[in-house]
Amino acid sequence: MTKGLTGGTIPLLYGKKEITFNFSKLEVRDILLPFYPAPLDDIVKRIKYSLLFPISSLSFRLHFSPGDKVLILVSDITRNSGLDIFLPILIEELNSCGIPDKNIEILFTLGIHRALKEEEQLAIFGKDIGSRIKAYNHNAWSDETVSPGITSRGNQIFLNRKIFEADKVVLTGTINFHYLAGFGGGRKSLLPGAAQYDSIIKFHLLSLYPEPGKGRHPKASAGILTDNPMHEEMEEVLDMVKPCFLLNTVMDSSKQIVEVFAGDPKEAFMKGCIYFLDHYAVRIRGKTDIVIASCGGLPYDINFIQAHKSLEYSKNALKKGGVLVLLAQCSDGIGNNTFLNWFEHKNVEEFELALRKNFEVNGQTAYSTLMKAKEYKIILVSSLPKEVVEKMSITPATSIEEAMDIAFSITGSSCSAYVIPQAAKVLPYMVDR
Structure with missing residues (x-):
């Protein structure tokens, strides 16, 4: 400041x-400016290190077996996550585990955002990946979904079928504040990112106070996870799906990766949120x-x-x-x-x-x-x-x-x-x- x-x-x-x-x-x-850390000297080296020594998890490669079908969930064009840098590294690591390109798929977790055009997809992850790996837009209005269960709030959740057709699911994205869910990133790839429209509606209804006339739920707010009903709902869905690994980034104003959080989908995300709060919440x-x-x-x-x-x-x-x-x-x-x-x-x-x-x-x-x-x-x-x-x-x-x-x-x-x-x-x- x-x-x-x-x-x-x-x-x-x-x-x-x-x-x-x-x-x-x-x-x-x-x-009012965020406190940006010094740029990483070698971003690729930092990403590879985070995969080798992840947070509360086995090393990335140890989660996979030769021939596994792997689905990587990625953000859409409205969220810059450094995908063009870390996605080739993830695919290289999977290839080294005996998983060929044809066994790897990418799902753009659009929620209810519009589908990405092919040129927009290529702009995000590059022509090389685009020519090798099949990528799909999630369609919230499609009936190609599977229900992993019902949450404690009584909401039956339906997610993209591809999540359940894969042997292993990897979550990626970037950590930001979210004005209702506390923080974006982590579990948000599944709900609302890869959810059916009705599930997305029920999820967002949690932003309102249970009693009519009281407006927004006071805990459904940016930077808040404790007692946030939307965060709690997403965590339950995460437990249902059990993705094997998460890689989330933090980006600076130049859209460069300044930190990487990889490992257990809950623990790595939480570490990332604490880091983000320390650097991007500004005292007045x-x-x-x-x-x-x-x-x-x-x-x-x-x-x-x-x-x-x-x-x-x-x-x-x-x-x-x-x-x-x-x-x-x-x-x-x-x-x-x-x-x-x-x-x-x-x-x-x-x-x-x-x-x-x-x-x-x-x-x-x-x-x-x-x-x-x-x-x-x-x-x-x-x-x-x-x-x-x-x-x-x-x-x-x-x-x-x-x-x-x-x-x-x-x-x-x-x-x-x-x-x-x-x-x-x-x-x-x-x-x-």
């Missing part, structure tokens, strides 16, 4: 571009009138649904009734065809009842968006049409300069502010003075 700035400029990412923000008219209390000693946040560019601002996560985290640094300026290009639009329909409900209480009656995953995101739009003044700098932004009860702006003019018209010129250049990665939290 850089404290007490009263003038200067800072670059903010917007899609693939960089925008220079001049804050000379603003008293910036802090620039007070909230400000204005927060200026950039998602951090692609893929974090590819659409509004992804950008909403930055909105969720950034609000932690904002006074009630304050102004939140968010830079999110949203080159892929909103991210879901039915999302905007939910904003026919302008009242939060009415919205909650409608959501419980006819729950949709993106309805929950819309509900969360409206809650914040009612509590704060949100100004969005994006490529979305003006009428689309306004329908969400958000004020549109075409530039950071226009957004700040609007902000000052609300707060006046004498106000405090935080700037968060990588808001998708930073979770502000209050500490006592």
Whole structure:
């Protein structure tokens, strides 16, 4: 963090571009940044070491026998995990165990995200892997599923059939904050990543308090795992499937791998979450009138649904009734065809009842968006049409300069502010003075 700035400029990412923000008219209390560790000297060496000496697990190779059918679960285009670096290493290790390419398959754990085009898949893991290994998009609406069981909350879970056709399942991904499940990564590859739509709906319903009218469950929040009903549900599904190994990464703002957590799917993930919290949760000693946040560019601002996560985290640094300026290009639009329909409900209480009656995953995101739009003044700098932004009860702006003019018209010129250049990665939290 850089404290007490009263003038200067800072670059903010917007899609693939960089925008220079001049804050000379603003008293910036802090620039909230994650604490990035030094880059790894040799990423490949670190990955191989993590496979040889994993967390609470046998070495990677010892989990496999010659001829095993192996399924590797991977993230989609909205989550950069360093797949192009670690996937060739995993496949090389499997080949050395006597497992040929034809026995290895890749499943993109899309949840309800759109299917990836072939060129998008190749952009993620490269042409060499694309020519050797079969890759599939998970389809949440397909009936090609198998149920591993019923959770303690009474939800019968259905997952992609390929998980159960494989002899061994390997989970991969990247650890991030998740605004409902505490953290992304780990068990999230299975639920909701590889789950059937009905299972995904039941899972996301856990984000609401059991009693109608009480809104969001207080523990279904970023950075929280203890007593988080969504995390607990995912852990139960993990126990049902029993994947043999997990490899999760932590990425920096340059989309480079800064740490690797590999081994037992529960223990390695938990170690990764502790590490991520230590580096990406940023302490603040007070909230400000204005927060200026950039998602951090692609893929974090590819659409509004992804950008909403930055909105969720950034609000932690904002006074009630304050102004939140968010830079999110949203080159892929909103991210879901039915999302905007939910904003026919302008009242939060009415919205909650409608959501419980006819729950949709993106309805929950819309509900969360409206809650914040009612509590704060949100100004969005994006490529979305003006009428689309306004329908969400958000004020549109075409530039950071226009957004700040609007902000000052609300707060006046004498106000405090935080700037968060990588808001998708930073979770502000209050500490006592």
